[in-house]
Amino acid sequence: MIDPYAMLGVSREADGEAIKLAYRKHAKTAHPDAGGDVDAFARLKTSYELLSDPVRRKVFDDTGYDPELADTKDLQGLVIIETLINEIILDDREPGSFDPVAAMRRKLTDKIVHARFHILEMERHRARIRNHIDRIGRKPEADVLGRMLKSRCEAINDAIRKAESEIDNIEQAYGMLEGYSYEVDVSEMMTAAE
Structure with missing residues (x-):
C-alpha cells in the first residue's frame, strides 16, 4: 500500500x-x-x-x-476478510463471549486446508488421465480421444493454478490479521457454557 x-x-x-x-x-x-x-x-x-x-x-x-493505491494482493486479502467480518457481525453471540479474531484465523486455516486437499485430488485425477493417455492406442487419422484427455489435463492444470492463487490470497488475508488480538470476557464464556 x-x-x-x-x-x-x-x-x-x-x-x-x-x-x-x-x-x-x-x-x-x-x-x-x-x-x-x-x-x-x-x-x-x-x-x-x-x-x-x-x-x-x-x-x-x-x-x-x-482501492486505487492498494496492492492487488492486499485487495484480494481484504475481500476475504470482508466476508469474515460479515460473519462476525451476523453472529448472535455477545461481544466478548468469543474471540472473533481467532475464529477468522481458524476459518482461513480451514480454507487453506480445503484448497490444498482439493489440489491433491485434482493432481490425482490428472495423473490418472495421463496414465490413460499413455495406454490408449491412437487412431492414425485423428486422435480425438487423446485430444479430449489432454484438454481435460489442461483444464485441471488451470484449476490447480486457480486454487494455488486462492491459497496465496487466503495467506495474504491471514497475514493481514497478524498483530490483532481480542479481549474475551471469561465470565461471559462461563455463562455461555452453562
Whole structure:
C-alpha cells in the first residue's frame, strides 16, 4: 500500500492548501514531460486526488487502505476478510463471549486446508488421465480421444493454478490479521457454557 502522505511529503494534519503545494512541487519533476517516470507520476497524482477528496481521505485515515493505491494482493486479502467480518457481525453471540479474531484465523486455516486437499485430488485425477493417455492406442487419422484427455489435463492444470492463487490470497488475508488480538470476557464464556 502506498502512503499518500509520504508520497507527497506532507503530515497527516496537512490542510488542502499544503497538499496542493506539495503536489505541484513534486509534479514539476515527476511529470513525464519533465523527464519523470510515468508510473511514479500516476502514483503521485492518485495520492493527491485521495488527499484532496475528504471522503476518500477519511476512509484512508480510518482504514489505511484505498482501492486505487492498494496492492492487488492486499485487495484480494481484504475481500476475504470482508466476508469474515460479515460473519462476525451476523453472529448472535455477545461481544466478548468469543474471540472473533481467532475464529477468522481458524476459518482461513480451514480454507487453506480445503484448497490444498482439493489440489491433491485434482493432481490425482490428472495423473490418472495421463496414465490413460499413455495406454490408449491412437487412431492414425485423428486422435480425438487423446485430444479430449489432454484438454481435460489442461483444464485441471488451470484449476490447480486457480486454487494455488486462492491459497496465496487466503495467506495474504491471514497475514493481514497478524498483530490483532481480542479481549474475551471469561465470565461471559462461563455463562455461555452453562
